[in-house]
Amino acid sequence: MREYVDLRRCNTFGLPAVAERYLPLTDLAQLEGPEFRQSPTLVLGGGSNLLLLEEIPGLTVHVLLSGIAWSDGRGRFRVLAGTDWNQFVRYTLDTGFPGMENLILIPGTVGAAPVQNIGAYGAEVSEFITAVQAWEFGRGMVELSPEDCAFGYRDSHFKREPGRYLITAVDFDLSRRRPLKLEYGAINAELEAEGITDPTPRDVANAVTRIRRSKLPDWFFYGNSGSFFKNPVVSRGQYTALQTEYPDLPAYPIDADHVKLPAGWLIDRAGLRGAGTETVGTYERQALVMVNRGGATGRDVLSFSERVRGEVKGKFGVEIEREVQLFPA
Ligand SMILES: Cc1cc2nc3c(=O)[nH]c(=O)nc-3n(C[C@H](O)[C@H](O)[C@H](O)COP(=O)(O)OP(=O)(O)OC[C@H]3O[C@@H](n4cnc5c(N)ncnc54)[C@H](O)[C@@H]3O)c2cc1C
Structure with a gap:
């Protein structure tokens, strides 16, 4: 200590x-x-x-518990919580168990992946998790099933119960071959540009890697935490009303009554891409990412993010919620 x-x-x-x-x-x-x-x-x-x-x-x-605790050699793994997520994804691809190629290059650890149900390019980690091993404070070791984890969009039971669990390991099942997911983001276009017509999971991983590198700032040079806000979910009625004023507003269907709007688009169209102060601002190439321009404090970031929320709400009447976790809350 x-x-x-x-x-x-x-x-x-x-x-x-x-x-x-x-x-x-x-x-x-x-x-x-x-x-x-x-x-x-x-x-x-x-x-x-x-x-x-x-x-x-x-x-x-x-x-800092790190490594693969066990594997059955057929695509089932128990991975300790402190293991680097990207390294684990690479390991699964290298050992012939694809599936998580769309989730390559997400920073962070395996143990945090279920907390916000990390996702990218049409895939979410919850598709591959069969159980989560955790220490429940005041109780001891527990195993949670995917149902217990109550995964949602960038959400889970762990996120809704902060302070209750420390995840020690995550169980994955990659034994089943799944179809490649190519339709999300620019994956198809990237593969076409490379002349790849019959892609392998490795090709998809390489395409996602290139897209991510071109879009997201390297946090080593520009401190950031990826997407700062979640994409807001609104009613179809609200979307239709917004569309009359903004016909090019994109939306992704959620269910019969709701759609998800890209928060980055809203921030961009509120005129805030690249905006900010000397120490903090939104990234010029991706408005959803907030960057530390040098010398920012958490309070600088918080106060600028509140300004962004307020301006988006003022212009579109849509609430955007923080994806990053604030400590102390
Ligand atoms: C450049 C960049 C790109 C990103 N891209 C994506 C993306 O595409 N998709 C996406 O979903 N996220 C993305 N993120 C966000 C981030 O990488 C993920 O949320 C990641 O899972 C966080 O892992 P971490 O180990 O860094 O967690 P931390 O930041 O350390 O913690 C995050 C939360 O999880 C809790 N937590 C961490 N470990 C444990 C544990 N073992 N047990 C219980 N609770 C725990 C923490 O208390 C905290 O509440 C990105 C971030 C960056 C910087």
Whole structure:
């Protein structure tokens, strides 16, 4: 256990923050210790979905349990929570178990993947999860089924119950071959540009890698946490009303009554792409991404993001919700 630990390098936004108490979790046996009688303030993975506000009181647990705990050799894996997500996806492709190629290059850890049900290019991690192993504070080790996890769009039981669980490992099933998902984003166009007519999962992974690299800022140079806001879900009635004024407003169907609107488009059309202050702003090439232009604090980011929310609400009457997790909440 260490005290007053600098977390600037532990969050991809590069925000200054200090953990009052910091414990690296490298062994499951540590969970039996007295520190875990109550929930920590922050369970930290790769820090790629966080908005940290200077001081994190109480305990921060950094989940560093890493590696593949078991595999049946036929596509079923139990992976420890601190394992790098992208490395695991690459490993599955290298060992002949495709399926998660659309989810390549998402930063962060395996343990955080179920928390917000990470997704990209038409795929979500929940499609591959068969169980989540977790430490429930005040109770002990538990196993949650996909139904228990109650996965939704960038949402899960874990997100709705902050502080209740520390995920120790995730079980995946990649034994079933699935059709490739090519229709989302620019995947098809990217494959065509490469002259690929009969793509393999590896081709899709390479296409997604190229698209992501061209669209998203490298957090090593421009601190960021990927998409800052979720895409809002609105009623079809509201969408139709908006369409009369904005005929080119894109929408993705959710169900008979609802559609999802791209938050990036709304921010862009509110005139906020590339807008901001000296320290924080939206990324010039993707308005949904907020970047640390150098020297930003969590409060700078929070206050600019509130301005963005307010202007989008004012122009379109649509609420956009933060995707990143604020600590302390
Ligand atoms: C450049 C960039 C691109 C991104 N692209 C995408 C994308 O395409 N799709 C997408 O869905 N996300 C994306 N993200 C967001 C982020 O990568 C994911 O949300 C990722 O799963 C976060 O993992 P992490 O380990 O960094 O979690 P952290 O940021 O450390 O934590 C995120 C949340 O999960 C909780 N948590 C972390 N580990 C555990 C654990 N073991 N047990 C319990 N709770 C835990 C934390 O307490 C916190 O609430 C992107 C981020 C960046 C910076």
